[in-house]
Structures are given as structure tokens and as C-alpha cells.
Amino acid sequence: MNFLSKNWMIPIWILSSLIVVLEPTEAIRTYPPLSSIADPVLPTEKKPPFSRIPTDNEAHSPGVSEIKVVHHEDLNTTILIALIIASTLLAAILLFLFCFWIFKQKNTEPLNINKPPKGQDSSKGLSLGPILDKFTPTRITTGRKGSATVIDYEWLISATNDFHEDHIVRVDSSGHIYKARFNDHFVAAVKRLHGRGPDTQRGFENAVDWLGKLKHQNIINLLGYCIHDENRFLVYEMMHQGSLESQLHGPSHGSALTWHRRMKVALDIARGLEYLHERCNPPVIHRDLKSSNILLDSNFNAKISDFGLATTEFHVKNKVKLSGASGYVAPEYLSDGKLTDKSDVYAFGVILLELLIGKRPVEKMSPSLFQSIVTWAVPQLTDRSKLPNIVDPVIRDTMDLKHLYQVAAVAVLCVQPEPSYRPLITDVLHSFIPLVPVELGGSLRA
Template structure:
């Protein structure tokens, strides 16, 4: 009971003036909602419309605290929501950067898997003469002639690994761990000089996992030298038509080679600015790495731009790979490279050379010979290279034959773009070889 007396008096004294408490008489029981004789709690009664509420009454203070608590609660909820949103955003950014990093690492690994078994070119290139020939998107190192002589054992015949249109290719050993290929070009005329300058110009601005890397060049008198990365398994021509006759290339490896070539051409046609037409695609210009990954080489005849005719280019190329419109009318487009790709695809499929001698005065093209049988499903399995015959799914064989037929169409407009060819080959190559085919063991 003593507490009931103290609380209302304390509240009233807190808000009312002191002189009012002294001069005025006590309020009547009807005016005071809480008297010592009443048993109701001091804060239980809610004032009605007829009752005057003091500005500092306890009820007003209670409502004020409840509103403040609500505001604090709302502020905490909003702050928590913002914090969660920030954490989610940071997590998404971290995951995105992680995926980009993994993708970049995979691409870098694919590009470097053939360079001297993972050895860096830095220690080798550091020994080169510091002179540079700067291109639009890169530079090519100038190599000292004496170093080439030492690396090739004075260009000994035992180090010859190939022959080109303007000279031979030598194996060069720069130290115990690093090998390279050196092409020696005898500049006997303007064509050889133009091819040398053109190859440097193209390869100095082209970087792709399916295009051979140019490490440097050298000029010594009338002789020019181009130094490339070493491709251990030589050219596709030597693998298919050499002593082994394609025994080292299974069906899946041949499809991987075809896919790599298509990727290289797709980069030249669709991703280079301006586009590049290789113009001399053939099996001898397709080099094979340690895992039979293929790279395009020999860009001496490559040109940039769109359609070219007789008036602005000189007719050249390799017999059996030249497109009909280029041979007859001198018209050169990216579809000319597609035709040559179709011939290479037939080589992989059939195992025969693009042109074979029937007699001393007569030759036969692989396209002319194979075309009637490629479209006949009953005859197609019989013309496949005996090394890979009966080792593939017939459905895949028919699909590859259909792609080859489209690529070697006489009319350029009937040939597909190399991008379409690429997307047609990806499902035929196992995932471990760079395609999307999932091979199931029987």
C-alpha cells in the first residue's frame, strides 16, 4: 500500500509546479484517477474523452517507448538485410573471379602443353639479340646467325626434318632441354622475300593454341631463317603418307586433328581483324605436337581482307587443295580455305594423297575419286583407311563424310562456313580430346 501512495505522488510532483502543490487544495476523488483508498493499479485505466489527460502522464511515456522500440527493430532489420545483401554480392563476385581464373588457367595450359614439355621460353629468348621487329600486336625476336649454326650443327643433313617450297627445315638444339625448328629460305626471287616478310607480319600478331608459334627470325646475306616451336610428331602428311601410313593415328586422334584445324581456321576467319585467309592449307602445313594436337603453319601465302580476284593477287597454291573458283577464275575467299579443309578431312578419312598418279601422264584427284562413294552408305565403309576401318561408330563415319562432301562442293556458296564445320565436329570428339563426346565403355 505504501508503494501505491508513492508512485502517483512522484509522477505528479515530477510534472507539476511546486507552488501549485502548496497553494491549491487537494483534488477531489472524482478528479484524481488514483487515490490511496482505491485498489485499481495506477496505470491500468485508459482515459476517456471526458477526462483530461496530463501532458506528462505515464500512459504517454509508455506509448513513446513502444514506438521507439519499433523504430529500433525496423532499423535493425533493414541493417541486417543490407549486410546480407552485401555478403551475397561479395560471394557472387568471388565465385565469378574464381571461375574466370580457372578458365584462364585451362587456356594457358592448353596453349603451353607443347612448348618443350612445360619449359619456359624465357631462358632461351633471353640469349637472343635484343633487336626487335615490332608488329601491330606483338614482336619477333632477332636471333644471331652464329647461334643458329651452332644449334643445327652447321645445318647438317642429319638435322633435316622437312622441306618447304623455298628451302629446308632443320632441328635446332639450343641447349640440353630446348628444341626448335629452323626454316632456311633461299631468297632467289621476289616471291621468297615476300613470303618471308608476310609470314613474320602474320605470325607476329597471331596468338592461338592451334597456330604454330614463331619464336624469332634471322637475316644473313641472301638467306632468311624462321625459328618455330618444335612439333615432335612432324607434319600430318608425314604421319599419313610416310613410313607408318597413319598407324599412329586412331579414329579419335584423327577427329581431334580435324577439330584442331577447324579451330585454327575459325580463329583466322572470324576472330582476326582483318580476317586472314591461309591460302595454302594442306597436310604438310599441319604440324602435330606431342599429344597429336594440330597447329597450322606456313603463312607465307596468307592474305588479309575479304574477297580477292585475279587483279590483286598472284595465283598460287598446292595441287589437289586449290578450290575450283580460285584455280579457274582467281577468286579467293574464306570458302577457299574450307575447300582445302575438306580435302584434308578426306585424307584423314581415306588415307590417300590428294592427287595420285594413275599413269605417267594421268593423275586422279581424291575428290573426284571419292565423291560418288561418299554419298553411298553401302560403299563408304569400304573406302575408309584400313588402319581405322571398323573402329568407329558408323553414324559418326556418315556424319564426317557428309561434312567432307559439303566442304568440297564446286560452288563456293554451297560450302559451309568454318564455324559451322567446327560445331559439327565437336560432338564427334571425346571430351578428353577437346570435344563434347562422352565415350561409354561397353
């Protein structure tokens, strides 16, 4: 409204100027008595050559009053026309500014979506879709910009062959992920969430809310969602290489992840976190960053997924419930419930250790003994003579040792027990760009 209030000064100044210029003098504004125009002198009459006392019939002023009246009427007409023009111009300018303000308000409104009402079957329609061209219009419900598409439940049944086990591509702690073929040219991933309690409902609503607003190349793209009875479904873009966890700790044991691909994955995660921490207002804390929530597309581009626990620094001021995967939770959050963006940086450091060493965050040493990768690795990461020996055998001796030392140093900083000693994710991001080849999105040249 500051813009609008400033622009009102222009038409008001113009109107004031017109009124001042066109305002009649006191002499002209003085109306003559009616009797003074009762007997005007005709133009053909001649004045006497000498002065004389006027008679009663000639007592009234002969032509001067007439001239004044005609001039006064012309001036009134001019003022009236000027006022009409100025008022019309003022109204037009105000109408234009009002319309412009409404337009700006609509286009600068922060993205937000209406969370699906609890217990409502969203297959009957709720809100909108950012990729309507990917779905048949009769099977979705459209709505406001920034939300996700509501997808018909029967369509999910058809695309997954009634959620047949042959369509399961992976299983994680929060649900089963199915490959869904909607037509011959479009395939997506459907996540069927585990559980039906309030925690599942809140996580589902949170994921739909955040992923409907967050748009970045390293954040998973939520295509739609569905609520059917007590079941909750999230539909994502298909990530053909699965999760980072399955690549590192699955049957292939990271064989498809070369050194440069691992650095590319780390760079992608850092870019996604930098978007959440530095470019979102208010900053977003993922709160559940782990290798199973890092998904890889067919070209091994990494994207952060699963925003069921995401929150903002504003909400962190209140007490937040302790949650997160074992091995990734920052010490201060675990002990005191203190949650900041540096908690995500700690989790990033743990993922970086996985990429370097190839071990899980928590290794089971015996039925009752578990070992943290941070506790085991950090002392050796700072010893250059030992570091090459603990690197994942799949990538051992395939990298420049200077680059290895640099990555190890970043990992050690990220997992520091004291949050203030950890770097900002922006600094981490800039440290990885020179380690990734140009063709993979970095600045390293052969």
C-alpha cells in the same frame, strides 16, 4: 576521343555553376567615387538627433561606402579563390583524361610489326620477341610487342651444327627444316627457305608479319627469324610428330593416327581456321592450307603453319596471284581467281578426305594420268554401302558408323564446286566437337 569529349562536360559545368553563384550583383559591382571614402565617419562618432543639411566638410557619405568597399573586396577574393580552385580542378581532370586516353591508345593499338627491310642482315638486330625467356638476351634483339625475335645467325649455326644433314627433320616445298638445340632444355625447329628471289622474300616477310600477330593454340608459334646475306630463316616451336602429310603418307602410313586422333586433328584445324576467318579483323585467308602445313606436337595437337601466302579479304579485292598446292586449290580460284574464306574451307575438305581415306590429294595413276581425290571419292562418300570400303584400312571398322557418315557428309559439303554451298568454318567446327572425346578437347563421352 568520344570518351574524352564527353568527360569535358563535367568540369565545364562545375566552373559555370561557380561563376553564376559567385557573380556579384550590379549594386555591388558599382564602384563608389573616390571622394566618397575620403572622410569616413569614425565608429565613436554619434549621429545628431535631428536632420540637418550637411556642411561641405560632411558632404560625403559617412559609413555606407566603407561597408560596400570591404564587402566588394571580400567577394572578389572569394571569386578569385573559387576560380583558382576550379581551374586547378579542371586542369587536373583534363590531364588525367589525356593520360588515360594515351594509355588506352597504346593498349588497343592493333598488333603489327615492321617488316624486315630487304637486304638487311637481321642478325644485327631489327625487332622483338614474345618469348625472351627462351633465348639468351645477348643473342637476340628486342622490340615492339607483337613481333618475332631476331636471332643471331651464329647462334643458328651452333644450334644446328652448321645446318648438318643429320639435323634435318623434314623437307617441304618451301625449305628444309632442321632440329636446333639451343641449350640442354630448349629445342626448336629452324626452317631454311628455298630460293633467293623476290617471291621468297615476299613469302618470308608475309610469314613473319602474320605469325608475329596471330596468337592461337592452333596456329604455329613463331619464335624468331634471321636474315643472313641472301638466306632467310624462320624459327618455330618444335613439333615432334612432324606434319600431317608425313604421318599419313610417310613410312608409318597413318598407323599412329587412330580415328579419334584424326577427328581431333580435324577439330584443331577447324578451330585454327575459325580464329582466322571469324575472330581476326579483317578476316585472314590462309590460301595455302594443306596437310604438309599442318604440324603435330608430341600429343598430336595440330597447328596451322606456313603463312607465306596468307592475305585478307581487303587485299583480295585486288587481283591476287594464283598460288597454292595442287589438289587443294578451290575450283573458283583456279578458274576465275576468285578467293574467299570458302577457298580455305575447300582445302579443309580435301584434308578431311585424306584423314578418312588415307590417299593423297592427287594420285598418280600413270606417267601421264593423275586422279583427284575429290573426283574419285565424292560419289562413293554419298553411298553408305560403299563408304566403309573406301575408308583408310588403318582405321577401318574402328569407328561408330553414324560418326563416319557424319564426317563424310561434312567433307562432301566442304568440297562443293559452288562456294555458296560450302558451310562456314564455324558450322564445321561445331559439327566436330561431339565427335571428339572429352579428354581430347571435344564433348564425346564414352
